[in-house]
């Protein structure tokens with residue numbers, strides 16, 4: 001949905017709140033729209049990648065974050081984790097491989113925390129920091 005949507009009932013601009021969380025190592029997201037005039041509201045939620053127009057709101061509010069991978073000795077394991085956990089194509093994996101060791105991904109804090117959680121589970125050393 002367009003974040004700049006207006007109220008269906010009174011056509012005032014709706015206030016939008018978006019968020020992401022991690023459930024069982026999976027990403028979930030939600031967006032809620034509310035009208036300060038007439039109490040009209042609606043919610044939208046989903047699993048996995050958040051739609052870009054919501055994601056950019058979070059990045060604007062909380063900044064862009066990155067995850068860095070420190071090792072490359074477990075490359076096969078790292079690539080396997082990437083493929084199976086994140087549902088990536090072989091092309092994506094090959095592209096990401098060039099970033100290891102180094103900054104693997106950039107995104108929202110919750111997205112990076114989720115990656116960190118998965119990598120830590122497989123003892124892959126990594127770090128989440130702000131990206132400037």
Ligand SMILES: [Zn+2]
Pocket residue numbers: 007008009010011012035036037038039040
């Ligand atoms: Zn309204």
